[in-house]
Amino acid sequence: MASNAVARRCAMFFFALTVGVAAARYVTEAHAAGAFAVGKCGAYGQAYDFRGEAAARAAAAKQCKGDCTTVIMKRACAAMAVDLANPCGAYGYAVKPRISSTLNAATRECYKFGGKECVIRAWACDAKG
Template sequence: MVSIVVARRRALFVVAFTLIIGASRFVTESWAAGAFAMGKCGAYGQAYDYPAETAARVAALKQCGGDCTAIAIKRACAAFSVDMTNPCGAHGYAVKPNISSSLNEATRECYKFGGKECVIRAWACDAKG
């Protein structure tokens, strides 16, 4: 027979463990917004693990400087590829669930738009990407 003290300790442990798991999930999900900004001639900016997409976009655009376009990356990975023979020419980007597929797709997009020596200029993953 289990004593009341032992039963209470077990119950307290279960409650505490549940609260810890719940809090860690909340932190991961609440800081799970990011953005990637791309501009002319290989300019870029990145922001990840922000509390909201708007804040992430502002931070990425600020890093990029100039005439840049921002894309959201929420619980994913983004990659940006440029043509090294002409950095102001062809480029490509991709947002995918994991880093390998985003790197591959960004490079393919660069070649698709006429790149001759496309390389990854930058990449970023946001929470669990």
């Protein structure tokens, strides 16, 4: 009789643990959309951990001053690099799954478009990046 009670308690514990883990995963995945807006002269905007792509895109665009390009970063990171010698000149941006590759790619893009002293201006990752 005592072993049945222990078995029931163990079963209830593992059931509760499974439900808790599933709920935590659902909450994390529900906020997995982000956006990054970039523009001339170092203008940028960022939004991360939004429920949907449209809301993230609108929030990032609202922060960016001027004519900006907005990209989605879902389960990823985004970064922008500008030319330190001429902030209104060359710039580059990238979206990649990992922050290290994102920073490197944004810097390479800045140099590719004529930057002389490219540095990271801004970066962001969403919930999964």
